[in-house]
Amino acid sequence: METSRTDNPASSQPKWRKVAYGGMQPGFDDNHIDESFLAEMVMNANVVKRSMLKVMLDSVSISQYLCVVALVVLVWTYTLQSTISENFLLLLDVSVLGLGFLVLVSTAEMLSFSLLLNYFLKISFFITALYVLSPIYHTLTRSISSDTIIALTASLVVLHLFLHNYSGSTVKALGALENPSFTSNISLNASIVASLLIASRLPSRLHVFAIVFFSVQVFLFVPLVTYCIKKYSFRLHIFISFVLMIVTLTFVYRLHTLLFVLLFSVLVFVNLVCPYWLIRIQEYKFEINGPWDEAKLCFDITE
Numbered sequence: 001m002e003t004s005r006t007d008n009p010a011s012s013q014p015k016w017r018k019v020a021y022g023g024m025q026p027g028f029d030d031n032h033i034d035e036s037f038l039a040e041m042v043m044n045a046n047v048v049k050r051s052m053l054k055v056m057l058d059s060v061s062i063s064q065y066l067c068v069v070a071l072v073v074l075v076w077t078y079t080l081q082s083t084i085s086e087n088f089l090l091l092l093d094v095s096v097l098g099l100g101f102l103v104l105v106s107t108a109e110m111l112s113f114s115l116l117l118n119y120f121l122k123i124s125f126f127i128t129a130l131y132v133l134s135p136i137y138h139t140l141t142r143s144i145s146s147d148t149i150i151a152l153t154a155s156l157v158v159l160h161l162f163l164h165n166y167s168g169s170t171v172k173a174l175g176a177l178e179n180p181s182f183t184s185n186i187s188l189n190a191s192i193v194a195s196l197l198i199a200s201r202l203p204s205r206l207h208v209f210a211i212v213f214f215s216v217q218v219f220l221f222v223p224l225v226t227y228c229i230k231k232y233s234f235r236l237h238i239f240i241s242f243v244l245m246i247v248t249l250t251f252v253y254r255l256h257t258l259l260f261v262l263l264f265s266v267l268v269f270v271n272l273v274c275p276y277w278l279i280r281i282q283e284y285k286f287e288i289n290g291p292w293d294e295a296k297l298c299f300d301i302t303e
Helices: 052-080 086-107 113-138 146-163 182-199 205-232 234-255 257-284
Strands: none
Touching: 052 086, 052 146, 052 182, 052 205, 052 234, 052 257, 086 205, 113 182, 113 205, 146 182, 182 205, 205 234, 234 257
């Protein structure tokens, strides 16, 4: 007796599968797409929605450091014009150093006597070496014209600002830099070289020592101090930043009106125009994710 069988073409056809490197599947064309092909597609899964206020507050850190560098340039300018004496520079160095240590002691989470002693010994060695090398820095650019020095210094300051790490991601509490990037090293070296170029145009060796010590303190330790303040209190960080902006704009206005307009325009651009620009272009961000993405490998290495 022959068993009857109903052949259903739909049931006999194999199910289509997404195969990356399997070649053609029997019963389907090589360009066949099933209705389940985009079923696992996710759109804008990792897109972070930013608010205008949040972006503006984050941009304050950039304006803060711009004002710090502007104040350093002001000190350089007044020193070259012989408006600031060497005694005032030494008093300024001691004040900046004491204020920086006061902030670190007040905001640091872990602080010990041995750590303070270690910092004191390192700073003492640095001050001694800088004072010994001051005669060399004083005659470093004697054969170069002042116009060339000013142009080169301005270029190095711009390079420093362009490559500086404004996020503070490489700064850790009570440490200078943690795994600094190549651009961060270039930024710091550019600021130090600019300080040495300016110092080489000063009239005395004590001027050279005072101005280089001041510049190194600012460029090397201000990112650490501002990071500690921001981590301790974000409101205090915002307050200090706005006070610093007002003070910087006041001194720049007394120096030159055109420079005041330029700095004020830069601060407005950084704090208002750039955040608004970022929020507007966020509307055009389009991200597609799915199972076709490359796998992200996570390794847990334990000793």
